Amino acid sequence: MKNLAFLPFALLFLALGLIVQPAAAQPQQEDFKPEDMTTFIIQVPHGVEENGIAVGGSTLSAYLFFESYYDGNMNVTMEFGLPEGFVLHEPSVHTFSLQTEYDDWYRLVEFYIPPDTPCGTYTITSKAVIEVEGTKHTIVRTTQLKVALKEEVADEVSVSQIIIPSDEDGYGDPSHPSNTLVVQETSPALKKLLKVTDLKTEKEDLISTFMGIELTNTGNSTIPVMVTYDILDTKTGEPVKAFKPDIMGMNADTVCYATVTLSPGSNSLISLPLYISQDALGGDYLLRVKVKLTGSDWIAVTKDQKITAISRRWGPIVTTFTASLLGLTALGFFFSRPGKIMDRFKTRNLVLIALFGTVSFTVINLPMTILWELSHAIFGPFSFLFTGLFNEILLYMLIASLVVLIPKPGVISLFMMVRFLLGGFITGSFTPITFITLSVNAIMLELMLYAGGITGKNPAPDNRFRMGILCGFADMVGGYVSFSVWMVLYRLFYSDWYITANILIDGFLYTFIGTWFGISLGNRLKKVAE
Amino acid sequence: MIGARSIAEPTIKDTVIHRMDPRAKILILISTVFVAVALDNQKTMFLLFLIVLSGFVLARMPAIKIKTLVLLLVLLIWGTIYSQALFYSQLPRTVIFTIINPDFPILGWLTGGGLFVYEEGLHHGAIQGLRSASILSLGLLMCWTTDSRDMLNGLVGLRVPYSVAFMVITAVRFLPIIITEVTTVITVQRLRGFNPKKFGSGIIKTLLNILTPTLANCVRRTGTLAVSVQSRAFRANPDRTSLKKLEFSNLDKIVVAVCVSAAIGVVIIKLVYNMYTSGIYYTSGLRPVYAIAGGYL
Incomplete structure (x- = not known):
């Protein structure tokens, strides 16, 4: 019973509280402090808080930013004031309404400073008139812009x-x-x-x-x-x-x-x-x-x-590296079991290979020592059409005829080795290019001819077309390797069209022709041997 | 007139260069090749070329050899200059002459936009030609100051299998005979009305007509030579003794040691430098090495 006595007082206080609450809110509006409840920024030019600089003849953007921290509606009228002579490209007054707390507005205002504007420091003003619940508040921001000489x-x-x-x-x-x-x-x-x-x-x-x-x-x-x-x-x-x-x-x-x-x-x-x-x-x-x-x-x-x-250019670098590795591996393989490899050849075979090496040196290397450089000097990029007659047609005639006479794996490698050493002894051409090119050429020819059944256990060296195609492809690879080595080791430049033309004409066409005639030559020599 | 003989035959004299062990010469040549390939600095490349040429002075080479060398070098360097003037693909480059206009029918398209002579390419070709010129000059110096038999002994001394050395000996020995045979065949062909200098079919016909009799002679000779060699116990024993023992002199040892060390050093430095420029490997401790490679090599 004692507790119930407080009930009427509690109800009275509640009612009073409800009545008084709207009245207490009323002074908040009256206390609206624009500086505390808004953020107003002006940057001239955009990004520069104060003391900006510009030269005559510039078009600048001023940045205006306004943000409300007031939980209610406010209408803002923003006026952007420029010094005399400055040209504003858009209206100077902007009106907007912010509805709630953290609502904001921003604008990039473009203006132009004429070239004849006198140098000096100018004040740029922006005024914001904020209307909250019928009451107007004003905030003014100013910034300095220095118009300077270009120098x-x-x-x-x-x-x-x-x-x-x-x-x-x-x-x-x-x-x-x-x-x-x-x-x-x-x-x-x-x-x-x-x-x-x-x-x-x-x-x-x-x-x-x-x-x-x-x-x-x-x-x-x-x-x-x-x-x-x-x-x-x-x-x-x-x-x-x-x-x-x-x-x-x-x-x-x-x-x-x-x-x-x-x-x-x-x-x-x-x-x-x-x-x-x-x-x-x-x-x-x-x-x-x-x-x-x-x-x-x-x-x-x-x-x-x-x-x-x-x-x-990683293509030629990788090619050169791979070709060098291949050449050295082949050399290492040969030096690791020279007896085994050489014993597969009769003395007669070795002599024949040596003599073919001499002939190749006489009819190819010796004239080419002068002709190669001479034709390069005269015909320039098209010299390969001439030098290919010796380097490809003649060489592959010799190789094909040698394979017809001795259709064994390894015969081309030995022939290339003799050519390399002979060239080194007689004309001093112990160059990395010669070594890499000849070794890759020998490896490719050996592999392709063996895989194509030209050499090996049941050799068939009489198939002109097959041998021509195989030698052509092998020489195309050798040709590409040769250009890569020139480019990488000797830092020379070659156009793609030149390399392609060389590989197709010298590498394939001339090689095919040389092989074709070489098989006929080999068959004729076979009769001499018999 | 510079003939095949002036290119091929050595001139035997008694000079420091001539007295060097052929193995030493081969090792020096190989070392120089590595150095020449590794170098990029034009002054150092020129210095290397001058060092190689000084060998000819020391070897007191006859005038005919010097003429041959000069001719070969001029052609070699001019060939490189010409090709690089056309294919130079770095900037800046200045066109000094147009060979194929980009608008020229077919050829303009085939050459991927024309063919020009670039001023900077001439310069690049001249510098890069020095690399080949150094290698060629040293190779010729080695050949012209060493008897082919000594050279082959040197090869065998460097563990080249004797069977291979035998093939090279045979090839070298038969070289003058085959040159004479080829000359005879060419004379015969001329008498029969072929013109070997005629470009095109003339050259191909001449080549075919030269090869057939020359190779036929070789095939005939092979049987006789093989029997002759085998009767002298060729390949009867795994090891072969030699009448003339090669020995390195102290000078040979010093020169070889210097050349091989220099080659290894230059190649390693350049390798390290290239790894640095390619962003593959860098360590601050190697900065002096990078400086040497960038400045002098």
Whole structure:
């Protein structure tokens, strides 16, 4: 009973509480403090909080931002005021409504500073009139923009360092030679896969490296800049397209830039991606870094640095390496069991091989010592049409006739060995090219002729067509290896069309003709031997 | 007139170069080949070429040999210059002459956009020609200062199987005979109305007509020679003794040691440097090595 006595008082307090609550909320509106319950930012140009800098003739974007922390509706009228002479490209007054807490509004307002604007510091004002529940509050923001002479800006900003290649943050990496780019070719297998699957080269596939650019601002103004670069031909000064390839249908310029705001008296390190296409050639280039003041096309600073691009064509490198390994393995195999190999040949066979070696030296090597160089000097790229008569037709006539006379595995290797040693002793041509080319040629011929049944247990060396085709293919491989070795070991260049023409005409056609006639010759010699 | 004999035959004299052991010469040649292939620095390549040429001065080579050498070098270097002037594929490159215009029917398409002579290619060819020139010059110096029998002894001394050495000896011994035979056959062909200098079918016909009688003679000779050799106990014993024992002199040993060490050193340094430039392997401890390779090799 005693507890029930409090009930009427409790109900009375509850009722009073409910009545008083809306009345207590009323003073909150009256206490709306615009500075505390909103954020109002003005940046001129965009990204610069205060003391921005610009030059005459620039188009800048001012950034206006307004955010509400008030849990209710507010109407805002934003007025953007520019100094006299500045040209605004859009209305100066913007009206918007923010509905709830954390609702915001922002706008990039473009304006133009005419070229004849006198140098000096200008004040830019933005006024926000906030209407909350019928009450208006005003916030004003001002910022300074310095209009400077171009020379003044150019004196304040400098590119203090270019680091190429660098990591993603622009820092140099000592594990890579400085000022050097490595142009890697995409593996032929990947190229084929991309073609088959109809996939285009993606942006990431083109990225080669990054470059770090250190910028210094020695002035007292905050300077917003845009940094970009070009890789130029050192002779013509023209940009090299292969270093700014199209990326997913877009010009590389759209991704090869960085914007940065340089604080007074600061150094900033930025990084830019460097894309290299497959077509890029090795050589010396000029890297030109350009720093533009934001909003202007005027280039405030340029810095040039010589760079070298090293072209790595893995195809010839791998071919040379494999061919060398193959040649050395074959030599090692021979030196590990010379007795076993040589005992398979009668003395008569060895003498015949030696004499064929002498004939090949007399009719091929000796005249070619002069003719090879002479024809290269006279006919240039088409000399192979002439030298092929000796190097291919004549040589394969000898090889084919020798195989007809001695259809044993190993006969071609011994013949090639005699040629190599004879050439070395008489004309001093103990060169790696001769060794690798001859050894690969011998291995390919031996394998193909054995697999094709030309040599071996039941030899059939009379099939002209089969032997011609097999020798042709073997020589095509040998020809490709030879070019690869020239390119890798002697750092020589050859066009793809030239290599193809050589391989097809010299490597296949001439070899086929030589083999065809060689079998007839061998059959005639067989009769002499009998 | 420079003939086959001036290219092929050695000139025997008593000079430091002539007295060197043939094995030493072979080892020096192999070492030089490795160095020449490894080098990229043009000044060092030129220095190597000059060192090789100084061998000819030491060997007191006769004028005919020097003429032959000069002719071969000029042709070799010019051939490299010409080919590289056409195929140079680095930038910058300046076209100084157009051989095939890109718009030229068929050939323009076949050559993948024309054929030009590039100024920078001439320079590149001249530098790269030095590499081949050094190897060729040293090879010729070795051949012209060493009797072929000594050379073969040297090969056998370097563990080349005797059967192979025998084949090379046979080939060398029959070289003058076969050259004479080929010359005779060419004379006969000319008398029969063939023109060996006529380009095209003339050359092919001449070649076929030269090969058939020459090889027929070789085949006939083979039987006789084989019997003769076998009757002198060829391959009767696994090891063969030699009348003339080769011995390295102290100078030979020093020169070979220097050349082989230099070759190994240069090749290793270049290998390490290439691994560094390709991003395969880098260690800061090897920085002096990278500096040497980049600056001098």
